[in-house]
Amino acid sequence: MSPDPSYTENELLRLIAEGDKNAFTQIFNNYRNKIYSIAYDLTGSTAVAEEIVQDVFLKIWVKRNSLNEVEHFRAYLFTITRNYVFTALKRIARKESIEVSAMQEAPLYYHDTENRVLNNEYTRILQAAIERLPEQQRQVYNLIKNEGLKREEAAAALHLSPETVKTHLAQAMRSIRTYCLARLDISIALIILIRNY
Secondary structure (H helix, E strand, O other): OOOOOOOOHHHHHHHHHOOOHHHHHHHHHHHHHHHHHHHHHHHOOHHHHHHHHHHHHHHHHHOHHHHHHOOOHHHHHHHHHHHHHHHHHHHHHHHHOOOOOOOOOOOOOOOHHHHHHHHHHHHHHHHHHHHOOOHHHHHHHHHHHHOOOOHHHHHHHHOOOHHHHHHHHHHHHHHHHHHHHHHOOHHHHHHHHHHOO
16 A cells, blocks of 8 residues: 655655555655766766666665654655765776866855855856867857757757767767766765755
């Protein structure tokens, strides 16, 4: 029997702590897309993102007995996600020889003043990454990400095929991700991403 859809999140967590698999499924469905999106944005890999989603929720199930002690589940969930993302990034970095900043046990939320500082730093690094792109990749990125054009619209504007636009965007995103992660503390990148979900 499924939990009552009117249950609060805390009630669902209490049920999960008691071993209720239906309540767990409901929490999984509530958060899996957010976790996947964060993991994919930081790693650039669908396979790694899917693996992180599985690892995060497996850990929650295995540690379900401690859920009654969790006051802020969202922060708890994203802390687990952060740790798995960092482990994945270290693995990717070893493969691709990318230097990434070591992530300390930073809190997930900051005051407004700190948020502005973080946003300014992130914007500065992101802009530098975009400016380093080859001309066509930069044009594709700006049309799709900044101006909100669809792939077909960007292709028409640049007189390219949609597949070429897709390739340029993927290469641009990979370059930007690599540049930013090499210069921006992963905790900060994750904080910014989490606020957007």
